[in-house]
Amino acid sequence: MPAADLRQLYPDFSPYHFHRLFAGMMGETVAEHVRRLRLERGALLLKHGRQPVTSVALDAGYETHEAFTRAFKTWSGVTPSDYRAHHSLSLPGSPSGVHYAPEGPLSFVPRSTGGATMDVRIETTQSRRVAFIRHAGPYAQVGDTWGRLYRFAGPRGYFPPRTQFFALVYDDPEVTPAERLRYDACFEVDERFRPQGAVGVQEIAGGEYAVTEHIGPYDTLGQTYARFCGE
Numbered sequence: 001m002p003a004a005d006l007r008q009l010y011p012d013f014s015p016y017h018f019h020r021l022f023a024g025m026m027g028e029t030v031a032e033h034v035r036r037l038r039l040e041r042g043a044l045l046l047k048h049g050r051q052p053v054t055s056v057a058l059d060a061g062y063e064t065h066e067a068f069t070r071a072f073k074t075w076s077g078v079t080p081s082d083y084r085a086h087h088s089l090s091l092p093g094s095p096s097g098v099h100y101a102p103e104g105p106l107s108f109v110p111r112s113t114g115g116a117t118m119d120v121r122i123e124t125t126q127s128r129r130v131a132f133i134r135h136a137g138p139y140a141q142v143g144d145t146w147g148r149l150y151r152f153a154g155p156r157g158y159f160p161p162r163t164q165f166f167a168l169v170y171d172d173p174e175v176t177p178a179e180r181l182r183y184d185a186c187f188e189v190d191e192r193f194r195p196q197g198a199v200g201v202q203e204i205a206g207g208e209y210a211v212t213e214h215i216g217p218y219d220t221l222g223q224t225y226a227r228f229c230g231e
Contacts, residue, residue: 016172024229027095029174039075040091040100042068046084053080118227120212127206130166130186131158131199138178139169140219145185152199153187164188166204173222 023029028036042060045051051059057068057080072080075092091099131153135145153159168184184202195201214224 016175019175020172020225021229023174024226025096026098033098035071036075036094037100038062039072041102042072042080043076043083043089043091044100044102046080047089053084056080118212120210120228122208123211124208125206128164128166128188128204129191129193129201130204131189131193131195131201132168132184132186133198134200135183135185136179137181139173139181139183142167142183142185142218145183148198149185149187152196158187158189158193168204 019030022033026033038060042056045056045059046053049056053068054065057065060068062068062071069079072078072083076083078087131149133145133149133152135142164187166184166186166188168186170182170184171180173181186202186204189201193201210228212224212228214221216224
């Protein structure tokens with residue numbers, strides 16, 4: 001399905017949110033999903049049609065025979081000509097169980113990521129006023145930003161007992177260049193706090209939030225987000 005059609009079906013989703021939901025539900029990105037379905041269509045045409053491989057490549061959305069051959073061999077392990085001549089119709093696995101269907105609608109059952117059911121709860125929260133420092137760059141480097149925030153707030157007595165800390169993450173590292181990723185390191189403040197230098201103030205909106213707990217290193221957070229959106 002073209003990207004324009006997807007946007008018409010889901011007009012309220014930002015590209016970031018749609019891609020995250022799609023990858024979580026399907027186990028592959030939109031681009032990977034479309035590429036696989038095109039190759040599956042090509043495999044069906046090779047086994048059940050008589051058109052030349054070049055025509056199959058064009059029908060599968062590839063501009064050249066060579067590009068289709070490279071992609072097909074990476075996907076199936078053999079060239080299109082070898083597949084047609086020596087192999088029965090078989091399709092490599094699909095993370096979601098969805099395959100190309102020449103006719104009729106697709107049926108889809110949300111995939112299981114394995115393991116115990118994720119513990120997700122709905123919490124209603126009030127809006128919160130927070131002081132923050134923005135980090136721009138790879139998420140693996142956010143520790144430096146938190147260090148700057150601690151060095152600013154600690155000596156000034158801004159960390160009373162039960163101070164709450166928040167991280168606001170804006171971008172998907174799978175679709176956004178590392179140098180453009182945005183992340184706010186925050187702690188809650190009252191109405192008396194005023195922006196100071198690199199430390200700004202913003203409001204985190206209240207309302208209903210779906211909440212789960214991540215246990216483990218920062219570099220596996222993406223897996224938790226994908227499972228959270230998919231399940």
